[in-house]
Amino acid sequence: MKRSLARAMVLALLLSLGLAPAAHAANEADYKTAYAAAEAASKEAASLRHQWTVTVSALAAAKKAADGGDFDRAVAAAREAEALAKASIFQAMSEKEAWKAMEIR
């Protein structure tokens, strides 16, 4: 009985530790960090002339959510914007040579 109680307590502790980060609500500082990273990647994509419309939309959604005080949503949108911007930068870099494969010769 004692052993099973101890096991249950350890399990509960592990679960609470495991779930803790997910339950943590994002704050303004988290948003600012995520937004700054997304904005930097987005600016790089734009300078390469390979900006995506969805990146711009995700950045706008992040800002709107933050203005409304919903930092969870704001951080999620900023992270999405950063991922999209990084994908567009990858596209710009790989297409520097890859376009030749499509050329009619």
Add this chain to the structure above:
Amino acid sequence: MKARTSILLGSLSAALIALALTSPRVMAADKVDPVADAKAFQNFFFQKFPTVKHEDFVNGPYSMNEDMKRQWQEKEEFPPYEFALDAGKEMFATTFKNGKTYADCFPNGGIGIRQNYPYFDEKEGKVVTLELALNRCREANGEAPYSYVKDEMASLTAYMAFTSRGKPMDIKIPDDPRALAAFENGKRYFYTRRGQMNFSCASCHVQSPGERIRAEILAPALGILNAMPIYRSEWSGMGTTSRRFVTCNSQTRAVPLEPQADEYRDVEYFLSYVANGLPISGPGARP
């Protein structure tokens, strides 16, 4: 020892000969050759669609689909671009505040010259499109430039295209490294994938002409600009070449460039040059 030296020298000679034979090919592949590019481009479409008459490619999706072609031919009896054409004719003849007209800015008074645009301006070192030349004409005469994507510009270019109907596209690339670079830059832009959809212009207009994309039938890239400007039912109005490029970019979820950006000017140069010899059919009408 002698045998070893002979083998070494023999191998070295063989390597040098191989290098000498292959390097011109490598260089040739990197050399900008618009004549060869245009020939290959046209042959690709002629072979892909052997039953389409060459001069019919300028009619876009109608050259790919008989049913659509019949509908379009009926529509041409009362073409939807007619209002724009009339407006353009009137605008073209209207004097600026200083008493001059568009005719003063263009060779042959601006009549029957559409097939020569875009051209490479050796003074500026850049490609000049008809839309750009029209706005420069306005500004040189003290008038405000028109939007590159709205009706006024479409009307003016519609009238100018109409006066060139049937004339073969005749784009020149002068012997100037900057002109060759502009052609190459346009070609690169045409084949480069962009936007979240990861599409290039060629994804639709080289790989899939005649295929449906949603409800539309894709036009072949060959002669695609010969019909500009176009009335599009989808837009419920006229569209310029600038508008076409901007819309294509947006549809692939790429942020469009500003109208008449160098890349757009260069891709217009490339696409027009590879359509040399095909007739001007603008203004056009598309679904």
